């Protein structure tokens with residue numbers, strides 16, 4: 001193995017933790033980026049790509065050789081709408097922490113044999129960068145690290161990503177030699193999407209972070225500083241992916257519409273001029289409804305935004321405070337009216353409603369669901385997931401201290417109904433049913 005650590009001084013101490021800047025000092029290495037399989041009760045491709053890893057690989061490729069193995073992409077089987085793909089899954093045994101959960105648990109990704117078959121044909125990397133996303137997906141991360149150590153015993157494995165940033169001490173025990181601690185803005189102008197070959201959809205982040213600080217959200221931890229990228233850079237990122245074949249683009253921004261006059265409207269004007277509607281645009285993260293006035297709704301429609309998600313969270317004033325007071329009832333009602341007037345159907349106005357927050361009253365969730373129906377939107381339940389480092393995680397961990405040491409308990413699909421017991425499974429089902437059909 002090339003001993004490039006000797007040449008990159010910051011690695012020489014052999015510390016378990018490294019920073020993204022340390023990574024950027026790499027020279028002359030053969031680098032393999034790996035996106036692990038997902039292990040969970042459910043998984044849906046909402047235009048999910050390991051964006052941080054792809055920016056990093058792009059930054060490294062000038063001075064190193066880079067390759068990618070994305071387990072979610074490798075297990076694609078069949079197309080869904082707007083370029084998304086289904087992911088092959090197989091049922092696996094549940095981790096012990098989930099013994100009481102009466103749901104099936106799956107591995108979304110290729111089998112061990114498929115991975116061995118594909119990776120054995122690759123050049124042995126000096127360095128393997130394994131990324132991570134949800135904290136409670138760590139079993140897939142652990143599984144792939146163990147497998148990579150068998151296939152490439154000589155390679156150095158470095159673990160980064162969201163889970164590693166939020167739970168560094170836990171991540172340090174997963175089998176990687178080093179863990180990337182903290183995050184930095186990408187040094188590359190666009191993600192290395194060409195490593196996928198032809199792509200169906202592209203992804204873009206025109207801003208990092210969010211100027212608000214909601215009590216349950218990780219945005220401020222992952223991106224301590226809110227920054228909007230220059231328009232030309234955001235457009236270049238989209239052009240690059242459109243040239244690779246993307247016909248759909250998903251924006252990962254937390255605050256896409258903030259400062260819309262200076263950024264969002266010019267971005268839309270340019271995209272319409274360049275692509276004339278040939279690109280379909282999506283905002284899987286909720287949009288701030290306060291920003292959706294008549295002109296904004298019209299711009300979204302004319303620029304070919306197909307998937308729109310709205311953030312309401314709750315009409316309960318106590319919960320709304322935890323949501324930085326983002327949305328008042330009238331603002332939500334006006335946003336949906338404006339979107340409907342611009343031609344969007346009710347099902348285009350899917351609206352996230354939070355359920356299972358510590359101390360949240362179930363009636364307030366029901367009221368919020370009915371409020372969304374009454375105003376012409378379609379409610380979508382977002383079950384609370386306690387995210388380490390947030391104020392509401394602390395509130396949740398005071399009641400359930402094991403949250404601090406077992407990220408599996410942070411899983412939004414099961415936290416509130418099985419672990420916090422703030423909502424019973426039957427009550428949760430009732431809420432879900434209310435979002436599927438209008439209560440009589």
Ligand code: SF4
Nearest residue numbers: 210212213214217254
């Ligand atoms: S929930 Fe939304 S508005 Fe609140 S901090 Fe997170 S990204 Fe910002």
